[in-house]
Structure formats: C-alpha cells, structure tokens
Amino acid sequence: MMTSNPSDRPDIFASAGNDTAAYINMEDKMYIPCNDFIVAENYDVSNIVANLRANYQRNGEWQCFPLGNTNVGQYYNTEVLGSLGIDVKTLKSYQDIFEACKVVSAAGYKNFYYLRALSHIDWLNYAMTAQGIEYYDNANGRAGVPTKCLYDEGECNAAALAFFQFVRDMIDSGYLLDPTISADDARISFANQEALIMDGYSSGANAIVSLVKESAAPFQWSYEVSPVIEAGKPSKGQSPGGGALFIANTGDYWRQQGAWEFMKYLLNDDVVSAYAMATGYTPITETGSQTEEYKEYAANVFPSVSDIIAAQKATEEGVAYAPIPFSGDANTVYKDVCAAMLSDPGYTAEQAVADMTSRINEAIELYRLTNNLD
Template identity: 25%
Template sequence: MKLKVTGQNRGFSILVLVAACLLLLSACSSGGNGSNGAATSSQQSVANDATSGGSANEGAQSSEPVDIIWWHAMGGEMGRAVDDLVEQFNSSQEGVRVEAVFQGSYDELLNKMKASFGSNAVPAMVQMNEVSSRYMIDSGEIEPVQTFIDQEGYDLDKLEPNITGYYTFDGQLYAMPFNTSNPLLYYNKDMFAAAGLDPESPPQTFEEVYEAAKTLTKDSQTGIAIAISPWFTEQLFANQGALLVNNGNGREAPATESLLASEAGMKIMTWWKQMIDEKVALNLGRKTADTKKAFVAGQVGMIIDSTAGLKGIVDSVGNQFEVGTGFLPRPADGAPGGVVVGGGSLYILKDATAEQQQAAWEFMKFLAEPEQQAYWHIQTGYFPVTPLAYELDSVQQNMAEFPQFQTAVDQLHATTLNPATQGAVMGVFADARESVANAIEQVLTGAMEPEEALQKAAEEIQAQLERYNMTNG
C-alpha cells in the first residue's frame, strides 16, 4: 500500500518521519552499557574488526574505534619504546585505539591501580611486575588471559614456556608476558686477562667467583660488587633448586612460611660476607646503578645485574674494555637449578567493558608477535617472549653486535621449569623484600651473623604472610 502525499498531508508525513528518527536515536543511545555491562552488537563488531584485521562483519558497525587505556611503568628510553609500539598498533588497524599512560614505578602503579578499583578511572589493561602476581590473582579484579586464549584457541606454544610458566597457576595463564629479564654475571675481560684469568671462561660457582675476586683485587680495583637486591637473592635460591617459601613456592597452596634461613640462604650469605670481610668485594648499597657505575669506571671486575641493563652497560663502557657475560653462579655442591624470569606482564581488568577487554586482548597479541618483540628486545634489552623473534634478521644482527645477549638466551633455555625456577609467589612480596634487604645489610655490615639475620627476616615474612592469608581467606 502506497501513501499518496498531497499538499494537505505532506506536513503530517514530515512529522511522522521526524518522530521515527527520534525513536531510533533514543533506542541507540539506550543501548550503551556501564563499566561491567555486556557490549552492544555494534560495539562488539568494532572489537571483532581488530580480530579479523578489519574485515566486514554482519550487522551494524560503529564508525568509532574502541578506546582503551594502558597503565605502565616504563620510563625513559623504555617509555619511548612503549609509545612507538602503541603507535604501530594504532596505525595497523581501525577497530581499537590504545592510549599508554606512564604511572611511575611498579609500586606507584600498583597503588594507583588499587585506588581505581570500582571506579570509572580503572584502565582496561595494566603492566605489573612479576612479584605482584599473587596479589593480582587474589584481588579478583582481573580477567585471566586464559579466558581469551580458550575462546579463540590461541596457540601458546609460540611463547617461551619458561616465561609463561611463571604466570601460570592451576593450568591457567593469568597474564600475558611482555617485558622479561633475568640476572647475569658481568665481567671485565681486559681486567681478567691482565690478572692472568681466562677472559673467555667466566667463573660459574660461588667458589670460582671468590677466587677470581681475590685475584682481581689490587691497588684501586676490587674483584666484585653486588647490589643489596632481594631479587638477586631470590635468583640465587632458584639457581640452587631451592624454594623461597613453602607449599611449592606458594604455587600448590598459599605460602605460610619463609625458607630464607634454610641451607640455601646460609650458603648465599656466608659466601657474600666472606668476600666483603676479605675486602675482595665492595658493598655499595642497594642501588644497582651504583654497582654499574663502578663497573663501567673499571673500579670492580665483576657485578651481577639484569639482562635488561646489558645494552646500557655495553654502551656506557664503549671502547674502554670488553664486557663479558656469564651465567649466574651457584655453589659447587648446590643442586641444579636455574633462573626465574623477572620483569613484568600485562593484565586485563574486570571493570573494563566487554569490548574493552577484547580490545586489550587484541593489543596484547600484537605485542607478543615476533616483529614487535624483536623491536622491544633491541630497544630495551628485555627478552623476546616468543622464540620466533630470534629468527628475524634484526635480532640476529643485534646478537652479532651484542654477543653478550647470547649468554642471556642460553641461560634462559638451560633452565628447567620446576617450582624453584617458576619463582615464589606471595601477596606480600614488597614487604618481604624489604625484610630481606635489611637482613643482607645487617650481615654485610657485621651487625648480625647470617643465621640470626636470616631467621629474623624469615619470622617477619611469616607474620606478613599470616596477616595477608587471614585477610584473603
């Protein structure tokens, strides 16, 4: 049936059309959702565009991309690399727009994230350091990435198992690895050669490090300097195959006891204190920046530092001497172990909308691709989280320019994944590390004997664990 428009009913028809348009607009505006609501079909299609590389989907489509905020803790050169990756992603597709926001240190970021829970200020995605894993899970505020892995059958085999292993609990991957490191022994090859040591054979055990430090110490140079870093202590535990806390390093059940004062802890502190007492090692305090400066200046022959600092150390040394790298040492009679991945990973927050969560997942997958991981590795010194990145020309060229990186890769791949090398997890890691740092200072300054200091710190950590476990059920 056709409506005949005459001069008399033309005005009425226009009114009918206007009313229909207003009703349609009202229906569209009421289709939005709150912070926890489900995505509308139009909004979901935008997120789906990113999954399919921008291909057309059935149904209505929004012309606006899904905006997500990413809070991170990468400053300086690393922050600029983050911004470059975000720009690459935003330029590669039209369905998602990411805004990266630097929030300071990991501790500052964690506090800001806690304050954002349940508010409109919550980001869709956050970067968090590895030792916050237990808290992130217990908070109930994250959506495990396993949810998205299962939904689309994402192939986890393309990622490094020794890296995903840290963030896997009860068969569920909770966070997507992003920036990963472990510690190395750095040494001055020229100083080794001048002292009659083989510059191509770095010490591998506590005993060999001690002997090398004695040989290197003379005049104004000292054998070694190790920063008072609890992270190094945790790594030296894992490298002996030793647990830091009970219940399978807190992975079989919540940790209730610190094992800091165990045989592994005693070996570490006895070795370290002996070198300090005999003046073949320097105590330069807690800042790794200070041990790096001493190494670059040729004041010490060896240091322990993160792989993430490798490029910066080599660049700072320049042509002064040749930098060598070796595996993290262990006691000669210690059980086989390995290193624990450090750095951080990416979490999706539950307070984000469904389409924002999906958009964050698309961005995470982009960051984990070989090309992006190759760029990130070359710019920052962090490991690629996918071994496929090592096949790219850019990474191979970087390895040729900085052969010291090969040591880091070999050390990672030589590590067998077990509860010790997966790493300890506890919801009070920040406080626990403070107790460990205090204990190390008391031992190295002679204020306490190793056993007394370690036992005191272990008791403090156990009290912290008890409070945390009570609060978290």
C-alpha cells in the first residue's frame, strides 16, 4: 500500500481493526472515505451493528467498512468448572476470575489457565472499555490524536493497577499454562482439557468447536465476553474489533465505483452470515444474524454468539476502544512489561503501570513530532 503511485494500489485494501486509525490519520489519504459514496447515492448504512460505528466513523462519517466483528473475552470449560461449583456467568471481573482460580487450584488442578493477555494489550484495553474508562486523553483519541495516556491517573490508574496485580497474582500462584505457546497450541490444550480457562477472541470459536468435537472426550464449554477489571464495577458494554476494508484512492473513478459496489455486496445478508459462519466472526449487520442459516449456526454450533450479539446491542453509546495510530508501538510496550512480570518475580504492578505509562507517552510524543502535530 505504501506506494507513491495511486494507480498501483489495489482497489480495496484491508486493515486490522487496531490499525485503521493509522490510515485514517494520514495527512495524505490513501483511501476514499466510504461516506463520499454513501452521500452520493443516499445509501442506507443503518443496518451495520451500531457499536461498530465508533471504530470506523470520524465525526459521524464512515471512513471504511467493517469486514469482521470480533470480541475479546474468555473461553471456559463449563463441565469441569461447573463440577467445582463455579458458574462462569458470575465471573464478571478479572478479580472474580482470580477467586475462581483459587477454587480450581484447591481441587488439585495445576497450570490450567492460558493467559493470552500476556501477549496483547487488547485484554487490558477492552476490559477498560467494558468498565467505561478512557485510557487516553482527547476523548480517548476520538477528538484527535492523544497527547498522553491516562494509565497513571484517577480511575484509569486504579483499574490498570488492578489488572497488572491480577497478572502478577496469576503468575505467582502457578495457575498459568506455559505462556510461551501459540494461540493455536493453547486451543489444542483447551480441547484436551489441559487448559480449563483461556483468553481468546470470539473469532477463534470455530477452531474450538472443531477441536473439541474431534477430541477424545468432548465436553461442554462456553465463551463469555470481556469482563471488567475490578470486582463490583458494572459493565458498560463491549467494544467490537475485527478487520476493516478501505476503498483505495487509485485516481480511477471507475475502479473506485467498482470497489464501492463490492463493498455494498459484502453487506448483503447472505454474504454477511456466510462469512461470519465461515470465519467465526459475529455478523457485522443486524439482519445478517437473522438468516435461517445463521440462526441454526447460533443454536447448534456456537450458542455463545447470541450472548455476544446481545452484549453489543446493550452497549452504551460511545463505549469503544481508543482509535490510536500508534497501536503497534503501544502493544510492544505492553508486551515488554508483561515479559518483565514473567521473568522478574519482584516486578510489581506499580512498576508495570509506571513503565507502560512512561514508554507509551514517549511513543505518543514521537508520533506527534514526526507527524507535525505539535
């Protein structure tokens, strides 16, 4: 995509959800906003799931369209956990989850939790979002590129400390499955009932369905949407994630119109539901989940998806992750902090938050400097 010649660009290009802000914030736009086409033909986009708008709109105008719709949450072996008296529906916070882990450990289980949260900042920030906490200034990055992160301030600081204390406690208590294995290997461990609890994206559900079905001893399991961090705090809702599609600025009217027609095609109910069933994504439109095929999928293949859809519908307006153009840098900092927690038993939650805050603010300063924002 990084070409100086617009005609060399593909008609449509894809982006991970976390990376869309990098394209949207470029001064020299590589794309044509979808809103230009929407206005030109008065196209109705009200069918797109409401809380996806916060990700891909700016000032109420669509910049790109969602390709997928995923959620950050937890997979649970409800068969084993239920036998121990644990109702996973009551695990509303990471602190609740830690208390449940004590029960599992007391029953003799070891190394039963795959903490994917050690490898991506999504688990921290989506839980922050669920708790209704902004973690960047400038309205969580929606009023402009942030000038600082807020992990060391007020309620955001309290939640960040609680999250990293959860990580510290999970490591120290010996509850974790080998954190260096891949997500694919973790799913296999879950299907083999070695991992009883596993962080994951809801879009990984199809793999879980197949692995559990093919395992030596199939069992009951469920997926639950992102918890909040602190026990007793209400959930304000769920921020969706997933990939997005941009119409490239190729300088060719007919290529751009063709791209727009294809984007509209992808919003047809049968296409939305077929893509969701094939990938594990949640449908990106309201009616995409209402086809007979998808209803059957939700009832018989992945029942937890109905809870994801309900949670997204119940999400308060404006509850969404921060659209930051330096997400890769922030994630690198976060992973370094988690690596320090794994390698150094004396590395505290307070140190983790302080180091993360300082280094992310350095990344923000560098981004703003190189993009002439100050």
